[in-house]
Amino acid sequence: MKTIIHKSNTRGHADHGWLNSYHSFSFGNYHNPERMNFGALRVLNDDTVAAGRGFGTHPHRNMEIISIPLEGDLQHMDNMGNSTVIKSGDVQMMSAGTGVSHSEFNKNKDKEVKFLQIWIIPNKEEVTPRYDQISIEDIATKNSLYQILSPNTDDAGVWIHQNAWFHLGEYESGITDSYDLKDKGNGVYIFVLDGEIEIANKQLGKRDGLGIWETDTFNFKTNQASKILFMEVPMVF
CATH class of the missing domain: 2.60.120.10 (Jelly Rolls)
Incomplete structure (x- = not known):
């Protein structure tokens, strides 16, 4: 990773x-x-x-x-x-x-x-x-990620011309969750809209960003009530 x-x-x-x-x-x-x-x-x-x-x-x-x-x-x-x-x-x-x-x-x-x-x-x-x-009000969930963008016309959210997936997460404090990448060769850019999370042994606060690649999955934990945007995109395009 x-x-x-x-x-x-x-x-x-x-x-x-x-x-x-x-x-x-x-x-x-x-x-x-x-x-x-x-x-x-x-x-x-x-x-x-x-x-x-x-x-x-x-x-x-x-x-x-x-x-x-x-x-x-x-x-x-x-x-x-x-x-x-x-x-x-x-x-x-x-x-x-x-x-x-x-x-x-x-x-x-x-x-x-x-x-x-x-x-x-x-x-x-x-x-x-x-x-x-x-x-996204009808697809939003608490304490889990929900998809808002993909490359597929029949998936949840909007679709674009790229092998990319976006997810939002709204979490209470003290929740542990994971993200599984959709496609090998992709990476994920995590952007903290609010709160504080721990991911890959790093502490991220409001408006911090973290890019992760060369992995299939990773875990994260909220240290505060948090809202997070996950943007999975190809690393080679």
């Missing part, structure tokens, strides 16, 4: 006034040649957008883009005709493929919106752009 740890205070940071963003991997003006990606996981941004502000219309191409709101309401619009609001308890994905333009704004004028912006390098390029959004 190999591991790499990224403590929350080592992330890149950009404060644009209306946008406060922390980058687990190189993004924008933050460039760290040792933190370009974890396998096919290219971007993991922890974004806070001020009331009534947002990202104007901008293009993407050949990237699988996943948004996971943590607080507030995020207004999405794109040139495929989608106009939606995503909120905590939702997962949004967009296959940019041959090209898509979209905008994202804080729908509320009186409070911030917080969300994770995640980019996965696809295993197919120049696909027809596609958008999907789901509520």
